[in-house]
Each structure stands twice: as structure tokens, then as C-alpha cells.
Amino acid sequence: MDSRYLQSFVFVVELGSIAEAARRLDLTPAAVAQRVKMLEAELGTTLVRRSGRTVGATEAGERILARARTVLHDIRDLRSDIEDTDQLGGQLRLGGMATMMASLIPDALAVLLNRHPQMDFYLEPGTSLDLYRKVTTGDLDAAVIAQPLFNLPKSCDWHTFRTEPLVLLTPATMHVNDVHATLLTEPFIRYDRNVVGGQLADAYLRQHGIKPQQRCELDGLAAIATLVDRGLGVSLVPDWAPTEYPGISVRKWALPNVAPKRLVGLLWGRSCARIRLVQAFLGAADSIERERHEHGHKHGKPRR
Template sequence: MDTRFLDSFVAVAEEGSIAAAARRLHLTPAALSQRIQTLEAELGATLLLRAGRTVAPSEAGLAILDRARALLREARDLRALATAGALAGELRLGAIATAMTGLLPAMLARLATRYPQLETHISPGISADLYRRIQLGELDAALIVQPEFAPPKSCEWRLLREEPLVVLAPEAMAGAEPHALLSAEPFIRYDRNQWGGRLADRYLRAARLAPRERFELDALDAIAVMVGRGLGVSLVPDWAPPWPAGPAITRIPLPRPFPPRRIGLMWMRGGTRARLVRAFLEGAEPEA
């Protein structure tokens, strides 16, 4: 069985259309459709159901989808093992939103320069979900907030950045006393379902502050925009730039020390891709 045909099936199943999958694989829609037909004939089953421009896996397609992904990963790993002296294969990374824009681009640029044969698939998400996917083996590593609990010994953790909490306020309030702002102004809360949001909530409790809540959401960029529009103030980690362009905001340090939000890489010890994870970590620091 040609793994390119399996790759075509997985791409269509994930993209939901022949046209989108063809763009992803740099094929014409006709060539992609021919690959799918050949695979269906070889397996003796219809794998995809078409409804207008959308495509979804059939019952038979769903039955083989996860196994097809696993076979494709194994094929990439075999290529990596067979490539003497070079690093190749597929690395499956996850990243929270602020790491996706603030930490990941520079690391990926150095990775691509050093190991051009390495393929990297990136999944966005929140820390709790990405941590779960690492445990399930769906991701090789992820840039996440350090968990509030002790991960199992099967996990590795590398701290990459510490982000102290700051009060986010409209620029006109620069220099104001932060606790006074948190007490008097409408409050835009960083979602307590997020590990970073729970850190902010613990600070408010420790400082005995009871803000006048207006909104609660999990998107830090959106919080910054809302603050810039004068909708309130917030308590957030001082995340890695870039920050949203346009909002006239100020970041005010807190008057008392408090543990920062810690961002780092988590992965499982050992495994066939541990070498790839170590190569990715090389990109955490630029070459001297």
C-alpha cells in the first residue's frame, strides 16, 4: 500500500473537502480524488462520503482513520531512523496561544535551519487539553503553562519563560495604584478555567481584593483590546510579545511579590521522538 494514498485520505478527512486537502498536499483535486479511489479499491470499502463540496469519513473511514495516522507516523519514524546522521521525521507539537506567537516562531526558524528534513505539525490549544494529549500520545511535546500539580515521572519539563502578573489598564491610568484600580474599575477576568487565570484568581484572594466583574474570557489578546477600549482593567500574565496592535494600554506591576506564570515545554520521557524533541529544544536559545 502506498503511504501517499493513506496520507491523502487522512488529509481529506481532516480538512473536510477535496479542494482544501489538495491545497495542503500541493496536488490538483483530480489527482487527489484518483488517489482516494485507488485506496478505496485496494481496501474494498468506501472511505469518504460526499455531500456537495464537503466530505466526511464513512463508517469504514472512521474505523481506519486513527490507525492510518499511526501508520503514517511510523513511516516517518522509519525514514528518520534510516537517515544516517540527519534528523528527519515528524514532530507533533502543541502550543498555547501566547506561546504560538511569542515563543514558537523563533524556535521553529532555528529548527528549520538546522534540520530542514524535519516535519513539524503544530496544534493550538489550552494548557489542560494539550497536557492531556501528551499523556495520550497524541502530541510529542507542548508549550504550556506549568501545571499546578506534579506531573508523573514519565514526563519531562523544561522552563522557558516566567511571566509575572500585571494589571492591564487604559494608558490614561498609567501610574495609578494597581490595587486601587482592581478594586474600583470594572474588571475583565482572565478565565478561571485556564491555569493562568487561576493564578490571577489566587492573587486576588491573597490580596483580599473583590473586583467588580464585567466579563470573563480566556483570550488574552481580546482582553487587551477590551481594556484599550476602556471597558475595564484586568490582571494577566505579562506574556511574550507581540501584543495586539492599536490598544492604548499600560502594564502596571503588582505591589507585592507573587509566583509568575511559568511557560515551558513538556514531553514524555523516551520514545521514538525524544531525539526530535531535544532538537526542538535547541531552538529555545539562539546559537552563540
């Protein structure tokens, strides 16, 4: 099978236009249409449907689209490895939890692509557990997530970027003498118990017999910080960086007992075909995190 046929098919479906695909591939529309027809003939099925000037995938085309993209990515990676062993190329398929998508991941990718302009990347947001599953199944090369609360399989490697102990999050104007009493008496904004940080918070509350007056349960730390800033409640969350959000003014209070910690780091498959890209991202991200720590870029240390 000619990979050019696959590339034409993918472009036509993604762009929704044979003419636009032809411009991207520097071909005539007739040549692109012919390539798609050749692929359909080879596979024995219709892959694209036309509706006026718009082109989309048939049911059969949708079934092979993801695999076609993967094949093209693998071919590009193979060519890059053969052509230049000193330069990194190919596409890194990376997942990221929400807080990392807004901070570490774009910073590390910017550094990496500046060093290796032949590289490309695909980003997928999600919860730590969902991204963990996609790394273990090979759908993603790596993911920046909160370490799951179970033993990782031997097929995966892990590197911790930061350790985030649980803290009480309150409006900046609130003064706290007793963290546990505050958790008991103030309206409580719970961190989603389907994610690692929320599970740690729930375990702490149970351990100390604290039954808060729950107002709502959310899975986004940015949303929780916004609600706390508006005086709508307090929360128990990992000590990430809520003060980095514009317009947010909150205070963090250390817990009186040993605080559970959320570990945030990089998970990747040991047999990943793009291990060089994963290691390059790891190096860039780790350098950024160490520099931030050394220069005190973490805002709002918890108060006691």
C-alpha cells in the first residue's frame, strides 16, 4: 500500500475538501481524488462521501482513520530516525491533566520544538486515570498525570516532577485558627473523588472523622479556586499553583497532621516506539520544574 494514498485520504477527511487537501499536498484536485480512489480500490470499499463541495468519511472510512494516522506517524518517525540520528523528529503523542496543560506542558514543548524543529506533537487532555490507561494500551506515548494510587505495571516508567501535599484553600481574607474546625463549619467545595487528588482529600477527611458541609463537587482545580475566591466555600486540594490564575486571590493553610501528597510526573511505556522523544520531553520538563523550584517560583506557601 502506497503511504501517499493514505496521506491523501487523511487530508481529505480532516480538511473536508479535496481542493484544500490538494493545496496542502501541492497536487491537483484530480490527482488527490485519484489517490483516494486507488486506496478505495485496494481496500475494496468506499472511504469518502461527497455532499456538495464537502467531503467526509463513510462508516468504513471512520473505522480506518485513526489507524491511518498512526501508520503515517510511524512512517514519519522511521524516516526521521534513518535520515538524522542527531536531530529528533516525528510526533510525540502526549497526554496531560488539566493543571499541567496550562503550565508545564506548553513550556516544555516550546523549549523542545525550539531545539528540534523537525518534531511535532499531539496533545490529549484528560483525567489522570484515563490518560494512564491510554499510555498502558499504547494509544499515547506518555502523559503528565497524578500518580495513580496503585502500583504501576512493570511495562511503564515513572518520573516525579513535583510533590503536592494537601492544603486547605480559603478566600484570601479568611483567617484560620483551626483547619479541621474550618473544614467542619464552612461550606465545602469538594474535589472530585474520581480523581487522585479528590481521593486523597476524601481519605484524609474520613481518617479524621470530618464530615464537611458539602456545597458541590468539581473536577477542575481552577474552578474550585474561583469559587473559593468568590467566598462560596473552602476546599481541600493538592498544593498546586492557584495564585497563577489572573484575578484569583486565595490563601493556603497547611494541615495540622501529616498531609497526603499528590505526586505529579511523567508516565511512559518502556517499549514506546518514540522513546527518544519521550526522553527529550522529560529532560526539558524536568529542567523547567527544577528551575522554578530553585528560584522560588511557587507562589503562596501554606500558612499554619
